[in-house]
Amino acid sequence: MKLFKHLAFLVLAAGLLGQPAAAGDRFITVASTTSTQDSGLFDYLLPLFQAKTGIEVRVVAVGTGQAIKLAQNGDADVLFVHARKAEEAFVADGDGVKRFDVMYNDFVIVGPDTDPAGIAGSADAVAALTAIAGKRATFLSRGDDSGTNKAELALWALAGVDVKAASGTWYRETGSGMGATLNTAAGMPAYTMSDRATWISFENKADLKIVVEGDKRLFNQYGVTLVNPAKHPAVKVDDGQAFVDWLISPEGQQAIAGFQVGGQQLFFPNASGG
Numbered sequence: 001m002k003l004f005k006h007l008a009f010l011v012l013a014a015g016l017l018g019q020p021a022a023a024g025d026r027f028i029t030v031a032s033t034t035s036t037q038d039s040g041l042f043d044y045l046l047p048l049f050q051a052k053t054g055i056e057v058r059v060v061a062v063g064t065g066q067a068i069k070l071a072q073n074g075d076a077d078v079l080f081v082h083a084r085k086a087e088e089a090f091v092a093d094g095d096g097v098k099r100f101d102v103m104y105n106d107f108v109i110v111g112p113d114t115d116p117a118g119i120a121g122s123a124d125a126v127a128a129l130t131a132i133a134g135k136r137a138t139f140l141s142r143g144d145d146s147g148t149n150k151a152e153l154a155l156w157a158l159a160g161v162d163v164k165a166a167s168g169t170w171y172r173e174t175g176s177g178m179g180a181t182l183n184t185a186a187g188m189p190a191y192t193m194s195d196r197a198t199w200i201s202f203e204n205k206a207d208l209k210i211v212v213e214g215d216k217r218l219f220n221q222y223g224v225t226l227v228n229p230a231k232h233p234a235v236k237v238d239d240g241q242a243f244v245d246w247l248i249s250p251e252g253q254q255a256i257a258g259f260q261v262g263g264q265q266l267f268f269p270n271a272s273g274g
Contacts, residue, residue: 027056031076034177037061039197065145074232077240082147082222096225103267109212112189123214136170138190143173197266
C-alpha cells in the first residue's frame with residue numbers, strides 16, 4: 001500500500017513540476033508539508049504574497065522527508081517544513097542556503113472517547129504512549145517520514161517501545177498524510193498524533209478527541225530554507241528569496257498570526273531574522 005502511495009506521489013509531483021509555464025508566468029515551487037496545506041494556511045497566505053510581489057507559489061505538499069528529497073533533487077526553489085535536525089542537515093550538506101525559524105504550534109495525541117489506554121487529560125506524551133503500548137490499543141502512525149512521523153518516532157524511542165516490531169499489530173502505519181490518517185483513525189477508531197493546526201481544521205472528528213497535550217516535547221517548529229543555487233542552478237534565487245524574506249518579515253509574520261479557523265489561531269510566528 002505504501003508503494004502505491006509513493007508512486008502516486010511521484011506522479012503528482014512530476015505532473016506539477018512538469019507544468020509548462022505560459023509566457024510571462026512568474027512562479028516558484030515550494031516543497032512543504034501536508035500540515036501547512038491541510039490546515040488551510042497556504043490558501044490564506046499565498047494570495048497575500050502574490051498580490052504584493054506578483055509571484056505565484058506552487059506548493060508540493062508531502063511529508064517532510066519527501067519534501068526534502070524533492071529539494072535535494074533541485075525540484076523546488078524553497079523548502080518549508082518542520083523537522084529542524086533534518087533541515088539543518090539539508091543546509092550542512094550544501095543543499096540549502098540558510099534556514100530560518102518561521103512559526104510554531106504543537107502536536108497533540110488524539111483518541112476515541114472510550115480511551116482504552118486511560119490516558120485522557122495527560123500532559124506526559126511519553127507516559128501516554130507507554131500506556132497505549134501496554135494496552136495494545138490501536139495506534140495509527142503516518143509512517144511517511146514526515147515531520148510529524150519523525151516527532152512521533154522520537155517519542156516512542158523515549159518510551160522504550162519498539163514500534164517496528166509491533167508494526168501490523170496494534171501499531172499500524174498508514175503511509176498517508178495527516179488528514180487521511182485522521183480520517184482512518186476516526187473510522188476505526190484509533191489513537192494517533194497530529195499537529196494541532198490540522199486537527200483544528202479537520203472536520204470529520206467523529207468520536208475522536210484530544211487526549212494528550214501540553215508536553216514541551218510536543219513543540220512543533222517550522223522553518224524555511226532557500227534551495228542552494230550553487231548546487232542546483234535551476235533555483236529561482238530572487239523570487240525564492242523574496243518568499244523567504246516575506247515569511248520572516250513583520251508583514252509575513254503578522255499574516256501568519258492572523259490566520260484562524262473557528263476563532264482559533266493555528267500557527268504562532270517566531271522568526272528572528274525578519
